């Protein structure tokens with residue numbers, strides 16, 4: 001059985017865990033290719049117009065995998081802890097896929113995380129418990145699943161810690177530095193985020209991803225910028241990232257895929273609370289690469305450079 005993993009959404013947070021879990025079990029799996037115009041157009045055609053850019057990209061990746069795998073890996077991720085929730089999209093992709101492809105009825109491999117115990121989802125629980133629920137679908141013993149999960153979890157945590165250490169080193173290093181605040185599936189997406197990162201780098205800027213923070217600390221720190229009622233875990237982490245890095249960067253870029261409800265709130269908080277740094281707001285609507293934003297990126301880097309030189 002070949003498992004298909006969409007290179008979108010939570011893949012950018014959990015992909016190392018997922019791939020190492022399947023690899024450790026010796027399962028065949030395939031990850032969809034990098035996002036391109038065709039993937040975005042397909043996803044846009046499948047999803048309602050008002051859906052966010054990221055979910056259109058997600059569905060485009062799902063579609064690209066249908067002929068390449070026996071089942072799609074689509075976890076149901078309500079939250080990552082008892083305090084905080086995920087965007088509803090990560091609880092909805094199952095139903096969306098089943099609805100969009102009701103004739104074809106693709107097989108889904110899934111696990112359901114819910115630390116709060118409040119969601120009505122079969123077999124939902126903490127992450128390890130959730131992984132165990134895949135034993136039957138994968139034809140494995142509970143022990144095999146537990147061992148594979150624990151080994152993969154350790155690798156993914158070490159990988160994340162290494163990336164956080166790299167971000168900290170950039171923040172402590174020389175150069176003009178920009179904190180980029182956005183979902184990792186936007187920042188690292190080859191079609192919507194990476195061209196922007198590359199453009200800044202071509203101007204000599206050092207980029208720091210606000211997602212790369214100690215997540216537990218960020219869950220406490222986000223209250224320094226907001227009243228503590230923000231429900232979304234990832235949004236809290238992004239605000240925690242702003243608290244962590246704001247004094248060590250020269251400017252902040254807010255990267256948002258249109259139309260994202262959580263981001264609209266988070267961006268507003270940052271614009272109101274961080275009044276000592278230049279902020280550039282980039283709203284991506286799925287246009288080709290850098291279309292329409294090159295001039296704004298160049299102007300912003302000019303501002304940061306003049307500030308850094310003590311010029312006004």
Ligand code: SF4
Nearest residue numbers: 052054087089260261
């Ligand atoms: S958080 Fe925003 S960008 Fe992400 S899936 Fe939800 S609406 Fe879309």
